[in-house]
Amino acid sequence: MGVDVAIRFNLNGRPQTATTDPERSLLEVLREDLGLVGTKYGCGEGQCGACSVLLEGKRVFACRLPASRAEGKSVVTIEGIANGDSLSPVQQAFLDEGAFQCGFCTAGMIVAATALLDEKPKPTDAQIIAGMNRNICRCCSYPGIVRAVRRAAGRKEG
């Protein structure tokens, strides 16, 4: 077990310090030390995307990222995606399309879609599918999620 160190980073727009074993995953530190349980554990192997967060605006798998890698960086979790009390356009689109069943993958999907739309504001369907393909939804709400991403991008239909 490593010696605890203080990791300083920006979390959802606020400065944050976490004093912990630097080898622990960012996911575990977010969920267990910082009380942000919106980001989910789905596999711990970088295969499902349930743990997606934005690191410097890019989507990463928090389950595979040692917490120390957040040092000096900005981290945004699902709790930081909304603008205060109003949902972000991506969140609103997921809600409007009913793009979930159990909803356990939803936080990761919304984070991944946010990163995708940041990079490609008007993605084609092929780009949505390629951009989202590292996220798994076991309820298989994929068609609804594709519609939600289209809607968030301001596209009506395929």
Add this chain to the structure above:
Amino acid sequence: MIPRHDWEAESLRAVGLTADYDEPVDLVDYRFADVPAADPSRREVLKTLGAGLMIAVAADALNAQEPARGRSPQRGRRGGGGGGGATTVAARVHIGEDGGLTVMTGKVECGQGARAEISQAAAEELRVPIDRITLVMADTGLVPDDGGTYGSRSTPSTIPAVRAGCASARALLVGLAAERWGVAPSSIDVQDGCARDEKGDRKLAYADLAADAEAAKALERGVSREVALASVASWRTMGVSVPRPNGRDIVAGSHEYPSDVVRPGMLYGKVLRAPSFGATLESIDLAPAEAMGGVVAVRDGQFVGVAAASTSRAEKALDAIAATARWSTAPHPSSAELADYLRTHADGGIPANPFADEVARAAKSLKCSYDVAYVQHVPMEPRAAVAEWEEGRVTAWVGTQVPFGVRGELARAFGLPEDRARVITPDFGGGFGGKHSGEHAIEAARLAKEAGQPVRVVWTRAEEFTWAQFRPAAAIEAEASLDDRGKINTWRFLNINSGASSVRPPYRVGRVDARYVRSAAPLRHGSYRALASTANTFARESFMDELAELAGADPLAFRLDHLDDPRLRAVLTEAATRFDWPNRTKSKEPGKGVGLACGTDKGGFVAACAAVSVDRDAGTIRVDHVCQAFECGKIVNPANLLNQVTGAIVMGLGPALREAMEFSDGVIRNASFGEYRVPRFADLPTLDVHLLDRPDLASAGAGECPIIAVAPAIANAVHRACGLRIRRMPIRLPNAKEEA
């Protein structure tokens, strides 16, 4: 208005289930030392709903339950929590003095839409807008036992029960108004939560009912079996697309799943797993964990676990003691020999075909064997539980489809009367028939007891792949004979190991011998969406295509020729028409093919047409298009139904094309998403789903049936595309490569 008892009987008849329907699951039999014998006669009543019509909810729930069972679970034992429902109106609906309406059900929400649909049912009968309803689900301390959430029973069984309870409350409001105003009840209408007289001058709200002591007593009376339910034609809230009530919390990331529950002073637990199935722990040294400081380690019988202030610390402690463990292992069959293994271990051997003489004399006959692999449910949220002890009582927040069954498991494991165990099931992350048991709750509770602090246990993905119950593998033997007009005149169909659902053909096939034969299942098994219907429908619908070919008939015409059931004919015709079956079968494009299949399960009727592209050189099958028609009586919530049907089709592509547990020497060899490939975005075919609404028929559930036709439609399409008949699920070409 239709009397409620008719509805219930009709609904259950429609789904072909008896009132005591239950699903099998292999429970984990943790045996702890020093477990006192339970005294099941002790009862306590929780009073936690606040002011208003105070009710003995828990007492009602307890009265309804079965007596505690012994503690010797056997393979295949019932999942528990058969469910007696609410025996009083008050146990179903609580009316606050402020008019707040809290409706209670033992059902769980895990993505199938029960929260929306049960809220709709309550709002419909109470005649209030749906946002007036607060639905409390699956807290054994508060709600009546409506049985486990499985078997597609929420729609045909729980929804009528909730409607009856709420309609009874509405009837009391009408009765009180009639008495106060001195008018006939029939002259009173309830709208927007208020009883009104004919002119609309006088109003009486649910809050007034709650404030009337006499009326309050009436709520504690039984739910009337004669109470009239709203007719389909008058529905306002039922029959329309109501979104999930807590959807906003889900997109905001604020909904608390079982794996998110935090209790004061909570520790994180890890449980030692055997290195292989059937291995027994001989010895272990807990000292390395205890030496770490802040770590609780416990061995109790075969149970070994640790708890610490973080998951990674608990993992390190567990690794340290696991290194000291000595195990004795046991031989275990491998997945490579599974097909033979199941057949050679068939209970009583494989019976001979009773129609062997007819087969010998028949114009034509065919005999085929089919195999279906073990698969895992792989819900997105692994098994998770938080347990906490207080004064000899345990409370557990558990992701499970059978909260009352898990309460019983906890009580048995710790020798408690059932009222000393309370199970709360927050809306959780996926079940699919896989969460019928509560070993994770027992694990958390055992560790919490040792630690004297609450403990959370969340299984890793690898644990979930290895130790959760599997959908049983099947070996299927089919044989049929045709008369000289190409009509089937004998049919024999054996399902070995996976189960009896849909084992009988929906077709007119002359003499029938169709049954399920047990075998020595090598893996822990339990339910799955549609359970054996998937295997049986895969084999039967593949076999029907083979017979059609033998008869020289088109697969659609051959089926219709043998099909009387009008509902199944309707979905088959609908799917084929929408898909343009006659024209699409004419295409001769190399490597492309179409196929169809149909079936029925738990009151639902489904038909699917699939188009595939097969690349023989690359060894790949791609599903390009699925067109499915589905009917389950009157639709309660169209958007939710569409979600369920679409989700089932896409989920079904997994076991159809790729998913299969690989195991050898008692070890699962593909226990990760990297090695066990589930459907992803890139696998999405063009989807074309047609829901047939039948307002004249009782509603049936839809969580299961829509999955059964996909795989055989694909197998039939693959055959048309490349001439290969693959009698195995997953359907893979001989030279298929692993593609993770």
